[in-house]
Amino acid sequence: MILGIHDGHDAGAVLIDEHRLFAVNEERLNRIKKYRGFPELSVRKVLEMAKAKPEDVEVIAVAGIFRKLSRLRELEANLKAIFGRDFKRKVLFVEHHLAHSASSYYTSGWRDALAVSIDAAGDGLSSSIYVARDGEMIRIGQSTYVDSLGDFYASVTELLGFRPMRHEGKVMSLAAYGKPAYDLSSIIELNGLSFENHLGVIGVEATKKLAEFFRFPLRHAKEIALRLKKGELDGKLQRKAIEIASSAQAHLEKLVEELGLKLRERGPRLAYAGGVAQNVKANAILRHVFGDDNLWVFPAMDDGGLAFGAGIFVKTQLERLDGKWRPFKLEHIYLGPKYGQDYVEDLLRSEGLEYEEVDVPSFVADVLVEGKLVGLFQGAMEFGPRALGNRSILADPRDESVKERLNVALKRDVFQPFAPSLLWEKADEYLEDLNGTPNEFMTMAYTASGEFRELAPAVVHVDGTTRPQAVRREINPGYYSIIAEFHKKTGIGAVLNTSFNMHGEPIVCSPKDALGTFRKAGLDVVVIENLAIRA
Template sequence: MILGIHDGHDAGAVLIDGEKIFAVNEERLNRVKKYRGFPKLSVKKVLKMANASPEDVEIIAVAGIFRKLSRLRELEANLKGLFGRDFKRKVLFVEHHLAHSASAYYTSGWRDALAVSIDAAGDGLSSSVYVARDGEMVRIAQSTYVDSLGDFYASVTELLGFRPMRHEGKVMSLAAYGKPTYDLSAIIELNGLGFDNHLGVIGVEATRRLAEFFGYPLSRAGEIADQMKHGKLDDELQKKAIEIAASAQKHLEKLVEELGLELKGHSLPVAYAGGVAQNVKANAVLRGVLGDENLWVFPAMDDGGLAFGAAVFVKAQMERLDGRWRPSKLEHVYLGPAYGKEGVEEFLRSEEVEYEEVDVPSFVADALAEGKPVGFFQGAIEFGPRALGNRSILADPRDDGVKERLNITLKRDVFQPFAPSMLWERAKKYLEDLDGRPNEFMTMSYTASESFRGEAPAVVHVDGTTRPQAVRWEVNPTYYEIIKAFERKSDLGAVLNTSFNMHGEPIVCSPADALKTFKKAGLDVLVIEGFAVTR
């Protein structure tokens, strides 16, 4: 058994037992969003899921190189507490960007590929490019933490009053409301397969420099962001913020496109991870350069996927030593804790909750058709930042007004879009620029077809794009049947799918989390392992 650990922000653990993978991030268990620290609960949970003990772990793959003595001592104390005094014999450290790139390459299904990671920073670097052949990875390019594309975007995020390293998606969403008016080539540019930061500073210093560059009142950024959160987008400063967001997004897309053209020259498909890979609009641009069949974005692309990357890298190296390595494709990310029907019913009884057992597909489809948002909970929780039908809030995408209701109840920013889950076989009809295999993990944006824009306005952004999950029966039969049942009622093979959580909280993991959020959000219906709870 190989245990992957990420001790840092977005902490988590992954256990690989042969071909079985168990994975969960600490935030889902301790309910602290993007938790920073040692993933003690996650380690215990994945061991329990595998019916394993600490003694069964042969290798502990730790993502990241620990340079601060205090942090290293803290890590060692935690490992010793779990694995005993001889834990050091099992530990292998895997550098940050190698873990990111490995997570993408070893799940891509490709024997030969380019493995790319781009983020703010990790172990002194902000990007890496590897040539990966027959399971071996050789770095051919990199950028230092100073020349960071991720930090550039994070600084814009901070400048606009949002939380850097957390709310970059808000900047991407806001950008769709305006047009780029600033040329940012003097800020950061592509240099070969890396980047050049012309500011020469990062973090808060870069944010201050950008405030000067744009003439933006940094002291009022939080106030302006709060006004935009509640829908005020047309005053002078809000318009300026939107122009900055649009300019930053356009420049990011330009640099990613230029990088894609450089990568294309190597005549290999690209496996991609890292924090910047969360930007689905930039991913769409990269897809446009490389083609649908030549780009794979690892679903847990942010630092929450580092434990996975460390574990699969070490596994691959062990297999290479024995001549056993073969390419492997990740089919799904339902890798976390599951609670089972009996356990859920016992919980509902203990909470004295009124419930009834239902035929899930028809019951949920009826509720959606009646305009009732549904909290939906089944099986193992998803690994990664997206809810993909096991911990989701579902709604009718035909009703544009449902967006306002969900934004209010979940306390979301009103300018952020909602996404659809659609039947696999409907993807080509609903998406204009889909040329290959539909995306199953919500890692790409697409241009919605004219018919889909008209039929499903609640899941199409103001710029006509959408971030879909294509659902196959073979991967998630119950969720597929829900969408199919809704199609029979509405002639639309898609539902609105947003993550089952209040804004700023982690996605629900346990039945207790689900019931609490159901009540807090004032949802109409909770369907949990085949049981329906209504208000």
């Protein structure tokens, strides 16, 4: 039994017991978004889910190298409190980018691939490239923490008044409202298999230099961001901010494409992770380079997936020693906590709530057709940043006005798009540039077909792209049945799916969390397992 731990921002834990996987991030349990620190609750939760004890753990795989004495002492104290005085016998440290790349390669189902991680920084590097063969990973390229593509994009995020290392997705969304107006090759370029930062600085110093480059008033950035958040996109400074976002996104895509083309010469398949792999538009560029069936983006691609990467790296090395390693394909990420019917009923009674037992697919489809906003809570929670039908808020994608209702209810930025969950067999019909297996994890942007734009305007972004989850019956039969019922009633095999949380809060984990968000957001209906509560 192997325990993977990430002690840092996006802390979490994974427990690997032969073919059983249990994973959760600390933020879902302590309700602190992107929690930084030791994942004590996560460690205890994965042990509980596996019905295991601390002494059952044979290896503790820790993501990251702890160079600072105070941080190392703190980690050791936390591990000792759970695993006892001899915990050091079990600990193996796995370097940051190796953990990222391992998370993607060892879940891809491929024997041979290129494994790449790109982020802001970790253990002194910002990117790593590996040739992966027969379970072995050999590094052939890297970038230092100074030559960081992730930090470049984070600095643009900060420049525009958003929170760096958290709101990069807002910059990507905003970029679609304008056209690139700046050539950024003098800022950062690709040099071989490494990125090269011509600014020579990172973090806030890079943000200041970018403000000079763009002649953008950094002191007014938060005020401008607030206007953008409200949908005020036409002011002079707002238009400039959109041009900067568009230029940064275009440059990121250009560099990722250049790297992809170089890597394509070395191998036909790419396994990809790291914070920059959250950028679904850039991922689409890589998909066009490698092909739909030759690009795998690990679903928990950000630092929240490091515990998984550390754990599966150690597991693989032990299997290789014994000559037992075989490629493994991750079929789903429903790896988190789940709650039984009795638990839910006891909670609802204690809260004094009226509820009804329903046939979930038929009931949810009916209330969606009525224009209701529905919170859906079922089964095991998703691992990673996307809600994929078990901790989701659903709406009718045919009604474009539902976007405004959801933005107000969830306190979201107006310019951010919503995504669809669609029936697997409808993907070819709804996605114009699909040329292979559709994406199941919302890690990829596609061009929506003309038919889909017309049928489902609420889940198509202003640039005609969409970020779908293709749902297979055999993977999530309950969620598939909801969409299939909606299809029967409306003729469209897709629903709007956004994560079950208020903006700035973690996705709900427990039924109690779901009830809290149901009330705060003013949703019309929440369905917890097969029990429905109406507002």
